[in-house]
Amino acid sequence: MMTSTIESLGDCRFYSRLPHMCCKGAGFKTDSDHIACDDKVNREFGSDAAQRDGLSFEVAGPREHIYYDSANTTAAIVTCGGLCPGVNDVIRGLVMELWHGYGVTDILGIRYGYDGLVLRHGHQPLPLSPEVVSNIQTFGGTMLGTSRGPQSVPEMVDALEQLGIDILFVIGGDGTLKGGAAIVEEIHRRGLRKSVIGIPKTIDNDIMYLDKSFGFETAFAEAVKAVSCAHVEAICAINGIGLVKLMGRASGFIGCYAVLASQQVNFCLIPEVPFELDGSRGFLEALRYRIARRKHAVIVVAEGAGQELLETKPTETDASGNRRLGDIGLFLKREISHFFHSCNIPITLKYIDPSYAIRSVPASPQDNVYCSILAKNAVHAGMAGKTNMLVGRWHDTFVHIPLRIVISDRRRIDPRGDVWRSVLEATGQPRNMSAAA
Amino acid sequence: MMTSTIESLGDCRFYSRLPHMCCKGAGFKTDSDHIACDDKVNREFGSDAAQRDGLSFEVAGPREHIYYDSANTTAAIVTCGGLCPGVNDVIRGLVMELWHGYGVTDILGIRYGYDGLVLRHGHQPLPLSPEVVSNIQTFGGTMLGTSRGPQSVPEMVDALEQLGIDILFVIGGDGTLKGGAAIVEEIHRRGLRKSVIGIPKTIDNDIMYLDKSFGFETAFAEAVKAVSCAHVEAICAINGIGLVKLMGRASGFIGCYAVLASQQVNFCLIPEVPFELDGSRGFLEALRYRIARRKHAVIVVAEGAGQELLETKPTETDASGNRRLGDIGLFLKREISHFFHSCNIPITLKYIDPSYAIRSVPASPQDNVYCSILAKNAVHAGMAGKTNMLVGRWHDTFVHIPLRIVISDRRRIDPRGDVWRSVLEATGQPRNMSAAA
Amino acid sequence: MMTSTIESLGDCRFYSRLPHMCCKGAGFKTDSDHIACDDKVNREFGSDAAQRDGLSFEVAGPREHIYYDSANTTAAIVTCGGLCPGVNDVIRGLVMELWHGYGVTDILGIRYGYDGLVLRHGHQPLPLSPEVVSNIQTFGGTMLGTSRGPQSVPEMVDALEQLGIDILFVIGGDGTLKGGAAIVEEIHRRGLRKSVIGIPKTIDNDIMYLDKSFGFETAFAEAVKAVSCAHVEAICAINGIGLVKLMGRASGFIGCYAVLASQQVNFCLIPEVPFELDGSRGFLEALRYRIARRKHAVIVVAEGAGQELLETKPTETDASGNRRLGDIGLFLKREISHFFHSCNIPITLKYIDPSYAIRSVPASPQDNVYCSILAKNAVHAGMAGKTNMLVGRWHDTFVHIPLRIVISDRRRIDPRGDVWRSVLEATGQPRNMSAAA
């Protein structure tokens, strides 16, 4: 268990010198306000010493003193990686808080991810104002465009210098945040005074120390629609099988939540729980039994599930540096067809891959609210001179989390926890479809 | 701050004696697993002694040993009070977990709230099974029906005896849970061995020690639609004013979240923040200024807001024992019309009261999941022999909370907290529209 | 039956002199292309002479020759009366076709209905271009604003002259179109060369010689949601009654279609079918019987139904010149409550008036398409020098209809037709709840 706190990152906070101007009715937060990372208590031993010295997170919110002079501050926003519901909400929230909350009117929208920070690529930054962003939350995607993959860190910091950017808000996932940390390092190396604030984006909901990532709730609500389609297709055919591939490279959150919301799924396959295809306890035999008994089945598979069953070279990566996954959806489609053909059982298999439909919708009201508060807190942090951190929500409180902690690992479904147990009960699938488990 | 813990309610837990049969893949929880109620840490003083001895909650989940013998157990479910999205999801979850998780097949649905527990009223209980509840989550309301108001506690316990009910699941709000506590008392007085497990229902999201109450997210998402209508009406007329009354008797959660999600509201009036109508700093003058400058305005008012402005007898109560509120919506409609008439400013005022539309919709996917897990944990608690408690989620963990703690107070919007500050920034309304504030 | 055709309005078509520039791939229509108004045939008599000489409508579409010189033409759009889904779609379609289809770039958006055509009221017209209207169809209402009521016709024609408007597109209902006809007359009186093209808007779907009016399908789809809420409220209470008031001043289309789509309504009351409250065959007795038998009931009442039961002065009118209706919804709410109270039967009555929610939503995809084609045809007509007419769809073909024919009467539900028979079957209500019927 980690014992360091954000306090030890003292070097990444600048000297605050400006009175806060305009934060209405605010109970200011101080940097001494923390919440415990781990709130578990074991009453048996009459003590909770372990907790006392544990990791804690700085509570987010407006500070009484701010670091940057609003009149002379330039902020910039960059959105990277795959689409995710809510990015436009975050952009809108950042611009609104910078403009109305702090009087910062020099706000640049960097186009097409980190690509737009490499000036020789020629993507002109877009000046942002309340008028420009006023309605963007009604549309999916990101009004700034996005791209995958890293760019030259020195070139990006050159751009920050040439464009006079003081605070860079980076909206992106794992790879993007690592890029953000590298930018921070280069800024420090050059002795510059610039902040980098991360706003974690992952539709997979797999960022450590976050209750949830924005867009996740919208996403699994969309996934439920795909599951319903698969269910309808399955029950309307003789031995109908609906197979839905959902997001989830390393974590099965979208799959599990779609199962729990729809209550129509019979098998849920996720990266955290290995399974085997063959053998009397394998997935195919379980599916055969289900079809024999109920004449239809719905299967949800996360894209990262069952990778060990595929024969891909594990070293291949995509532009974002993510390991390129084999396509478990098409693989299962093929294997299921072959299996039932070999059993001489006619089936009707429909394969649905709704990924683009899920990730490109506008955020739901829940995510509207979450993104809006998240963005405000990112601005509070940036204006207070924080850097090398991201904003997140932990145990229902918005907090500051050091970048290096977050990108050290991923959040996963606990195969012994509430969620997975509920999934098993909802699907009725065997608890164990692997000799290894 | 309270210092007691659920441990002190030891008398309400029965002797466990049955091995748990069927909880798949479960990491069992023990009654020693707790989470701290307050996770705040002040790093300045290098100590968090206050927290160490603080209130903590038993973690919910399946227990290794259970109290009731599934084969001879009769469970019953009763739903009381106003409609709220998700009640059918909870009913479904209870039945599914009882039936499939524990093998309890004697499950009675009590009709029309506590009314159905007074046998001489003649409402026949409905036998529940997985088949009966299989699709009910696709419909709003409660398949069991509901009613308001208390009933004779001895008569209700008579019914529990006559129907042979061992575990009663009570889904309802403040008044209902008080009724549940009274039933527990009567059960103890008679020396019976019956459990009462509460599942808190309040569309207002105002139950203490709960991250959120089920249905709330669905509800404010519906409220956003009403706000959008009001916005469209307002901008399409000369000096158009859209006035929306939302739920929120004692707490303005629905109003505040609808404001944050829609970003289209100019005034948000909630019970927690008093305001005055008249005077140069009053609401009407602020509205006049807004109309003069922008030609339209959208107002959200929680039903419990501004009660001090109404001349009602505070002692009047409705069938549920709730104080009968004056209708602030119609009051404001009238006052605004008079005011602008007296100012000789023509306005077009549209008044929208979407309450029934909000409360009767089916639960959103987020609430589907929440209700499902909540219900499962209620069953785990009931089967383990717990009583006089409710299940809830606190700091992202499902917990057991003693009934008496929950009904002692209400959760409210903190006028100095994140949410209200975000609302003020979103509306641009004056921070203070009251001499008192 | 009318026998005149649009041909006899020859004086309202100007001399065409410009070759059509840009209508892609068009099969041009000529003014000789008509469709028969009445396509009924009685095979028994072996002849259909009646039809041959019957009313027919000019088919809409681009003409080979156009009247106005695009480079020197100014078009204007005005939207009047109550909100209706699809108005923004029509505005968008007009601008897009004028700009891209004909090269007309002088397009004025008149603000707030006919009010904006009275220049001394000071509403500046809004210049419209593809960029301005590009996304407006995603929002409800009208981006131009609207108002009710007539204005001085000479003043409005003064405005047309001063603003140099050649073609005025008028989007509105009955009263608005009558205003349009008056403007045409004044234009002719002054010997001006200006076109007025009507685009009929009525959420009630009650315009003569139109298959459907735009927005109607969106509207009744919204109404279905309100009916569902009422149904949920009704079934969840003991003797629950849900009462929904829907639009429909003179015609019960929205009510009837909401009944047919929802299949959850037990009584549908519309203006075309009188009913009585009292007596053994009256509505209240029928309702009592339904409640006794089924314990709940859902009632849909069109706002214009049962007016003969209300004691209002029939000469009162609103700003648009519409007869002011008594509020049948509140009246029924009161009467039903009294009746059951007098019968000593406890009921729970929920009254829902969703009108603003229905009329302010964005158009559904079906209406998007309909509005878009309707608008294009309005532009084709205007550019071809037509005037004093509206565009509509009759028997699935887009046509030109003379203004004077349309405003002479209203379309109504036929109490002996398909729709009403289906409603009776869906509700199971008595065919006759009136001594008069």
Next chain:
Amino acid sequence: MMTSTIESLGDCRFYSRLPHMCCKGAGFKTDSDHIACDDKVNREFGSDAAQRDGLSFEVAGPREHIYYDSANTTAAIVTCGGLCPGVNDVIRGLVMELWHGYGVTDILGIRYGYDGLVLRHGHQPLPLSPEVVSNIQTFGGTMLGTSRGPQSVPEMVDALEQLGIDILFVIGGDGTLKGGAAIVEEIHRRGLRKSVIGIPKTIDNDIMYLDKSFGFETAFAEAVKAVSCAHVEAICAINGIGLVKLMGRASGFIGCYAVLASQQVNFCLIPEVPFELDGSRGFLEALRYRIARRKHAVIVVAEGAGQELLETKPTETDASGNRRLGDIGLFLKREISHFFHSCNIPITLKYIDPSYAIRSVPASPQDNVYCSILAKNAVHAGMAGKTNMLVGRWHDTFVHIPLRIVISDRRRIDPRGDVWRSVLEATGQPRNMSAAA
């Protein structure tokens, strides 16, 4: 042009002998009530002789006398072919009208299409009643299941005899209706007295002499969502291209209407309008030009478009006897990628195939109403002793159409008509991307 009328099919109507019992408030229709198929009039020639003798359709509706004795009649319903929104609505409407309208209580649901009419396959028919079908319209698909492909006609008529079925309602497309016609022939050959009534189902909206087919409006509304996703994906990437494959084997209705509703598509490719890939006027060059100018593009392609570009054997057919199409979507995806690669232009291409999501949703309110009235009219026809016909809506009137006429050809988008012209204007695509055109 056809000149025959349904009258000439006199042999397929039985002798009517029963008074109609229960059709409430009905204006009965007689078989002499017809509407003209063609309502076009050319005013230039002062005559419309052609029309007078033209094809006309019997008007649908309840008849004063009916053929079948309700007490001794068995009806059956079979649903065949691909899923389509609204099938459950039709089933519900048939059962409700049979049961409540005519007192027929022997109603069988045939399982899994024509497969279920081959008794040795062992699919037990499902007895249908109002209770069983009461809520099915809230779910997509068909509660009876479906299958593709023909079955032995004699075996199916054997089943009709063995199950005592008097009226068979057949819900299906082209192939299914041909099967229905073959069943009628076999019935006549055997001298039996059984009716076969078709209810045309085609999500492609391509049935001759039908204003629209049920489910079509729901379907293209879903397609709009997929187009929106593609649009978001396209605008968020550098040179982003969104490619959406939609239904439309022989007709591009879904594609065209999705284009018109969304107004976000730049290329629409349909079967009716051939195009070439290569050459200076080909599709790829037009796409390159669009990308160069606007940096993104959205393409909609109907599955039947561009088949001449694919090298498939035209004689291959699927189980329903439909010609197996090459996959134009994947083909275009490949060709576009190759083309831009060869041009050295980086693109981001997202391919979306939403077919299952489109076809499996519940019907929209518009389709709810349409299906409900369609089904009622099917029952009226069946009970009146009609056979060998289908019910449809033509020019806004419900009519009877002889099976043989309908299956003789398909309805198509007219490349010179309103719809295609509007599509060209909405997309801005070249009118001609083919040397052949």
